[in-house]
Amino acid sequence: QQKRLEKGKVRFFNESLRLQIIRERFLSDRLVTAIDDNELRLVFQPIVKSKTEEVVGLEALLRWRLDGEEVSPVEFIPIAEQYGMIKSIGLWVLEEACQQILTLSKSTKNLTVSINVSIIQLQDKDFVTHVRRLLTQLKFEPSRLHIEITESVFATDKSTLMTQIKALQEMNIEICIDDFGTGYSSLASMQNLGVDIVKIDKSFIDKINNSGSNIVHAVMQISQSMGYQVVAEGVETLEQVNKLNEIGVHFLQGYYFSKPLEVEQLNNYLGNHLK
Ligand code: C2E
Ligand code: MG
Ligand code: MG
Ligand code: MG
Numbered sequence: 001q002q003k004r005l006e007k008g009k010v011r012f013f014n015e016s017l018r019l020q021i022i023r024e025r026f027l028s029d030r031l032v033t034a035i036d037d038n039e040l041r042l043v044f045q046p047i048v049k050s051k052t053e054e055v056v057g058l059e060a061l062l063r064w065r066l067d068g069e070e071v072s073p074v075e076f077i078p079i080a081e082q083y084g085m086i087k088s089i090g091l092w093v094l095e096e097a098c099q100q101i102l103t104l105s106k107s108t109k110n111l112t113v114s115i116n117v118s119i120i121q122l123q124d125k126d127f128v129t130h131v132r133r134l135l136t137q138l139k140f141e142p143s144r145l146h147i148e149i150t151e152s153v154f155a156t157d158k159s160t161l162m163t164q165i166k167a168l169q170e171m172n173i174e175i176c177i178d179d180f181g182t183g184y185s186s187l188a189s190m191q192n193l194g195v196d197i198v199k200i201d202k203s204f205i206d207k208i209n210n211s212g213s214n215i216v217h218a219v220m221q222i223s224q225s226m227g228y229q230v231v232a233e234g235v236e237t238l239e240q241v242n243k244l245n246e247i248g249v250h251f252l253q254g255y256y257f258s259k260p261l262e263v264e265q266l267n268n269y270l271g272n273h274l275k
Pocket of ligand 3: 116150179
């Protein structure tokens, strides 16, 4: 009896693993041609100044529509990283984001654009050169570009990363730690890498009315002493907005203000929300 159960379990495990491998292969195959097949697009989520709720920036978020179905970046970015597509996709994101921002109406001249950059891209020795060339070519003001990096980067080869980050900062690009508080963070590496912006992870904002508030306070104090700007991500309620304002967090981002917007919606949204 017991043996049969165990066998069943093994078979079930193999079956779900098998399906997972099939899906991964399918997605990686299709991702190779996703750019050429026009399946990728960017959506943009506003970032607001907390006191005035004035929109100051937009985060570009990648979308993949595959045969009519949206595949989440949470699923396909790791596949792109694993199967060698992240560099070309990353460059596409950079160029597309800057270009889209440049096509917005004139009143948006001061908006920043944040892009998410994978550790693999950042470690590529040609990355900085690519960025510099593209910004020059598009005449895109480097200080308007923010590069978001997920904290897990701090776990790997730090000296290459520090060199790359410094080179980007010397161009006046701002570096942001994404999802701060999750993964392999340490205050020491935060200091060593000398970032400009810290984005507090949504999980702490979710808990802001109980255990999360101490953490947000602490991150705020450390950031202020180091001269970092702080963004709260995943802000969904007025209650959270008030609390974050009370703590003094500089910038807010989340569904409370806006979900990520399609390019076609941007000018209209900004027309109503720029001060
Ligand atoms: P992230 O950079 O931390 O982006 C924030 C995610 O939270 C986005 O999910 C956004 O849509 C979502 N979000 C924003 N506000 C709220 C809110 O109030 N409530 C809730 N529930 N969610 C909110 P998305 O677009 O699915 O992206 C997930 C992750 O995929 C991103 O996390 C980022 O790590 C990665 N990603 C997205 N685009 C790119 C890209 O172009 N390149 C790379 N390397 N990674 C990307
Ligand atoms: Mg991000
Ligand atoms: Mg992230
Ligand atoms: Mg994040």
